[in-house]
Amino acid sequence: MHYDLHSHSLASDGTLSPDELVQAAATAGVDVLALTDHDTVDGIAEAQASAALAGMRLVPGVEISVSWQSQTLHVLGLGIDPANALLGRGLGQLSAFRDWRAEEIGRRLARAGIPGAWDGACRLARGRIVSRTHFARFLVEQGHAGSMREVFRRYLVNNRPGYVSGDWAALDEVLAWIRAAGGMAVLAHPARYRMSASKLRRCTGEFRECGGAGMEVVSGSHTPDQVRSMATLCCNEGLLASCGSDYHGPENPWIRLGELPPLPAGCTPVWESEHWPMH
Secondary structure (H helix, E strand, O other): OOEEOOEOOOOOOOOOOHHHHHHHHHHOOOOEEEEOOEOOOOOHHHHHHHHHHHOOEEEEEEEEEEEEOOEEEEEEEEOOOOOOHHHHHHHHHHHHHHHHHHHHHHHHHHHOOOOOHHHHHHHHOOOOOOOHHHHHHHHHHOOOOOOHHHHHHHHHOOOOOOOOOOOOEEHHHHHHHHHHOOOEEEEOOHHHOOOOHHHHHHHHHHHHHOOOOEEEEEEOOOOHHHHHHHHHHHHHOOOEEEEEOOEOOOOOOOOOOOOOOOOOOOOOEHHHOOOOOOO
């Protein structure tokens, strides 16, 4: 079976509709795809219907924003019930903050001499979520930077004119939402966080103690060396291993749906756990 357990659609900051995403995954030979949009489950029903027609298995998921020790983390909920009330209330709170943050980013960019960024980001965000990615796409479109990476470096990170810090949910409450929805909590792309090795061990340890089940060992953003180090950390912490491309769309050709190396030897995949919600 060919798994890709981290992907995004137009419901958050991806560029394909849920239906188009599923069709692209089927074409790429993916057997099991998780749709994990940022802080929303709006695309799941469409993706499930498309997966049924394509003969694929769709894992309903979400990628939830967490504030931990003044740092933003992302936690995947895999196999969740998107209709769960506790999860819905939590995501509603995050959505309200995202609305305020997006408007504030627009105001700050306007003060920095870039008018119309809020309206431009809203135009590019065809789903409910307006994210920093949509602002970045607008700024590239308008010629303020040559690439998305340059936009973030010049405008959207700390001490830059469009930066607004995240005020997300606490780790323990996010894991409680995921458990209430019947899902499995997986720490997303851990090698991406700017942490020392000791701080990352503290993070994964607290994640496990709060009820976290697994971590992404293989990610579209992990180098081969990072895959090996994350595999070692995963095994040492007694966590299950997951894999996901973190695919957002064809505009990022270096990340392709389903094109992932195998999990390293010694890792126990999340889908082999007796607690895997998709059995």
